[in-house]
Amino acid sequence: MASKDRIQRLKDETRANILDASLRIAVEEGWQSLSMRKIADAIEYTAPVIYEYFANKEAILLELTRRGYMILSKDIQTAKNQYQLPAKQLEAMWLAYWDFAFANQELYQLMFGVQINCCCGVVEDLPESKSPLNQFREVIISLINSADPAPDLICLKYYTFWSVVHGLISINILKRGYSPEMNNQVLKAAISDIINSIAKAT
Known part of the structure; x- marks a missing residue:
């Protein structure tokens, strides 16, 4: 159970990092500059990892809107x-x-x-x-x-x-x-x- 909790916590942290990095890029460069590649570079992951959490950029924008x-x-x-x-x-x-x-x-x-x-x-x-x-x-x-x-x-x-x-x-x-x-x-x-x-x- 502890292992499952740790894995879920890491997933939650990665998801939060993706959202935080997306907003930071928007603040520094504007929303028009946001891309999955830039987000991946910002958190030092590969782009495919981002897609494991969000289907596309629009899904990230929607989650940030919710926030x-x-x-x-x-x-x-x-x-x-x-x-x-x-x-x-x-x-x-x-x-x-x-x-x-x-x-x-x-x-x-x-x-x-x-x-x-x-x-x-x-x-x-x-x-x-x-x-x-x-x-x-x-x-x-x-x-x-x-x-x-x-x-x-x-x-x-x-x-x-x-x-x-x-x-x-x-x-x-x-x-x-x-x-x-x-x-x-x-x-x-x-x-x-x-x-x-x-x-x-x-």
Whole structure:
């Protein structure tokens, strides 16, 4: 049993090393430079060994996307737990979303197809990809002063939030943004305005 455990541990470590090396290459050279050969060279294995763990490069990208959503969901939950009031929770959660995007820029690009092709249909099937949406929806529902809020209203408010925040993130990833001070003003004002619009509509 000990031998089997050791073999499984080595497999898990190799798999993690492949993912870590892939992300490191993306950070240093961009996603367009990623290849199975480069990954193999980075971890000092032969390319066929990589294929024992992942069928192709797309499978690696999908697993990294899963990892990104897991980190994002954890960050959002941590931000939410700092406050009791739904309005304060929403603000903190979207600021955490913003911080994640720039602390993990390559993962964010991969998750949402910013300057990289995204297998969006496949990504949408990942359970992890639904976690941020569900976390935000839960707090939006808490903020709406109604025992049975309309699903369309919840959806509208979430996508209004996401469109603004994701749009501002994308502008800055494309190097078309303004100063950090301006970004901060726009971000906080937009979040506040949407929160107020929810309060007024209920």
